[in-house]
Amino acid sequence: xxxxxxxxxxxxxxxxxxxxxxxxxxxxxxxxxxxxxxxxxxxxxxxxxxxxxxxxxxxxxxxxxxxxxxxxxxxxxxxxxxxxxxxxxxxxxxxxxxxxxxxxxxxxxxxxxxxxxxxxxxxxxxxx
Numbered sequence: 001x002x003x004x005x006x007x008x009x010x011x012x013x014x015x016x017x018x019x020x021x022x023x024x025x026x027x028x029x030x031x032x033x034x035x036x037x038x039x040x041x042x043x044x045x046x047x048x049x050x051x052x053x054x055x056x057x058x059x060x061x062x063x064x065x066x067x068x069x070x071x072x073x074x075x076x077x078x079x080x081x082x083x084x085x086x087x088x089x090x091x092x093x094x095x096x097x098x099x100x101x102x103x104x105x106x107x108x109x110x111x112x113x114x115x116x117x118x119x120x121x122x123x124x125x126x127x128x
Contacts, residue, residue, distance in 0.1 A: 017076070024069060 061067065 028066075 062070070
C-alpha cells in the first residue's frame with residue numbers, strides 16, 4: 001500500500017508542477033503580448049506590408065516578479081533533485097541487497113542439490 005501512495009504523490013507533484021508552469025507561462029504571455037484594440041487591425045495590415053520592426057532587447061534586469069519566480073523555481077528544482085538522488089541511492093541499495101540474497105539462495109540450493117540422493121534429483125527409477 002505504501003508504494004501506491006508514493007507513486008500517487010509523485011504523480012500529483014508532477015501534475016502540480018506542470019499546472020503551475022502552464023499558469024505562469026500563460027500569465028507572462030498575457031502580460032507581454034501586444035494589446036489589440038479595434039483600431040489595431042488596420043495598423044496590423046500596414047505593419048505586415050512594411051516588414052518586421054526592429055528587435056527590442058532588454059538590457060536591464062528582469063522585473064522583480066520574474067526574478068522572484070526564477071529563484072523559487074531554482075529552489076524547487078534543487079529540492080526535487082535532492083529527493084530524486086535520495087530515492088535513487090535507496091533503490092541502488094535495495095538492488096544490491098536483492099543480488100546478495102539471490103546469490104545466497106543459489107548457494108543454498110546448490111548445497112541442497114549436492115546432499116540429495118540420486119533418486120531424489122529427478123531421475124526416475126524404472127520400475128517394471
